[in-house]
Amino acid sequence: QVQLVESGGGSVQAGGSLRLSCAVGGRSYYTNYCMAWFRQAPGKEREVVAAIYTRADSATYADSVKGRFTISHDNAKNTLYLQMNSLKPEDTAMYYCAADPGPPQDRSAYCYTLQAYPYWGQGTQVTVSS
Numbered sequence: 111q112v113q114l115v116e117s118g119g120g121s122v123q124a125g126g127s128l129r130l131s132c133a134v135g136g137r138s139y140y141t142n143y144c145m146a147w148f149r150q151a152p153g154k155e156r157e158v159v160a161a162i163y164t165r166a167d168s169a170t171y172a173d174s175v176k177g178r179f180t181i182s183h184d185n186a187k188n189t190l191y192l193q194m195n196s197l198k199p200e201d202t203a204m205y206y207c208a209a210d211p212g213p214p215q216d217r218s219a220y221c222y223t224l225q226a227y228p229y230w231g232q233g234t235q236v237t238v239s240s
Contacts, residue, residue: 111136112229114207119234126197126238132190132207132231140211141165144221145183147192149203149236159205160192161222163213170222175201197238204233 113136118129130147146161160181162169169181180193190207208227213220 112138112209112211114209114229114231116205116207116231116234119205119236121237121239122197124198124238124240127193127195128197128236129194130192130205130207130234130236132192134188134190134209138211141185142212142216144210144213144224144227145181145190146208146221146224146227147181147190148206148208149201150206151200151203154203156206158222161218161224162190163216163218163221166216166218168218170218194236197236199238199240201236202238203236205236206233207231 115133118131122128143164147159148156149159150156159175160171160179162181162183164183178196182191209229210227
């Protein structure tokens, strides 16, 4: 069983920055994961923002956040991060982290397209005002 606990959301003005964290806990035999950040705004479908394979250096991003957001994973702390810079009002949403332990492929592109993540955090709200 994997448990994900997010933190770091809040309210910020356009152009500001926030860093989201997702601590991975619980019992797991795996040390390699697909991990991703998703977001869902009111009245909109959930969308993937960024994904990473935890044993690789590369990541994959949605076009809407490229150059502004950075996903990273600290293996020692087993924590996923999302650094969000140059925030825009359209980034306002509930943000969720997700994990899939021991995926069959070790590429961030695979993690990015994966929809059936088995483990999810509770979500953290990000609100960007203009």
